[in-house]
Amino acid sequence: YLNSADLTPKSQPLSWHTRMKIAVDAARGLEYLHEVANPPVVYRDLKASNILLDGNFSAKLADFGLAKLGPVGDKTHVTTRVMGTYGYCAPEYAMSGKLTKMSDIYCFGVVFLELITGRRAIDTTKPTREQILVHWAAPLFKDKKKFTKMADPKLDSKYPLKGLYQALAISSMCLQEEASSRPLISDVVTALTFLADPNYDPPDDIEPLPITVPNFDRGISLGEPEEVKEKFEEKQVEDS
Template identity: 50%
Template sequence: MKIALGAAKGLAFLHEEAKRPVIYRDFKTSNILLDADYNAKLSDFGLAKDKPESDKTHVSTRVMGTYRYAALEYIMTGHLTSRSDVYSFGVVLLEIMTGRRSMDNNRPRGEHCLVEWARPNLWERRRIYRLIDPRLEGNFSFRGAKKTAQLAHRCLRRYPKARPLMSEVVEALKPLVNLKDMASSSQLFQMMQEERVEASDGNRRSRSGLKKQVSFTRNGHLPVKTFHIALMNRHFTSHWPSPVVWRHDYC
């Protein structure tokens, strides 16, 4: 939470306190630098844009940045606002919570896109436990996890004006940094851990009984579906309104 709070303060400064307020436009985990004490600093301002003047609601610009962190309205229309950065912050907050990347094609079907997988689980207590990085082994605050999940849900709202300001995000995160109610002492968490172990054992037994096979058509070529997936994993030109080249790592 210390890292998330530091990054949120950086965005809030850019949006609301800087002499010339700007929109960061490419907020992602790899642009957050940490010092020896885990204090967060933002880096790489190459895509930053001046905020719109008071009589304008947005900046119209070519779509740039990292697709899997970008807000849908920005991708679809090129309309950029400070709330676009808020959406990106919500994606990073999910990465911190779950220990997952925003896009991971090695995950099971339905879990490739972190936002789409996590979004339905951000309000129900039992589901929130399933989102938390299992490597933490219960060493996190239950109240903090619940509040963080709710905050991420607000940041990821599809309607930009429904998302909070970054200054509001900062105020929401401040009380969460020093919470001490460890989830490992919760009976519900212990039950969830047992269920996770049982599910993992069941999956392992299922996989051990399967052999990998590669099927070919009669003439020796790969099936059309396999060939199609191979093509999709290459670079392709986006069909969005702006001429941007993306990798196939989107939601």
């Protein structure tokens, strides 16, 4: 279960290293689409429910219904109607319909944060200010003393502290509001490959970057989660 909220009384939460293994497998799937496929492919709908796990918790990407051929040559983006899932969608894509590989990087940052925190991208059972994962996490990324509060409580503190810091750092880089500030997926894969190694000892000086809460649509101020979601979906209809 990618989200601890989905656990049943008989199921067990995923261990820290299993979560890191899932993350690196998913990142390798994106790496193939972005850097091996010719022309490159933008997945466009990366979310927890589109990651399939086998009995060994090896992860594969599924459901390519929204995948789009990416920009080639001197083109910087593909302009298309806004599609995807609210809570995961990159802000620049939601606002303009300009799609790049960096849009997938933002989605991956949300999924990775779900793995770290055990929370869903959108969870209406939480208090209003905690319903959108990125909104809940944004103020915590600004205070090192609060980093441990972002770890899934069901891990019962069974994770390497420096590993948590590095995982949060990777997620925060992917969640930068400016697309140009996000890392390439190959760099994410490299970092996660180390992090998934139980014997890896991360450096002491790694700290997550602050993130900002994006405004997901033109002229739409972020209010109640359900209200914003409705406006996001309305925009998808307008752009169709």
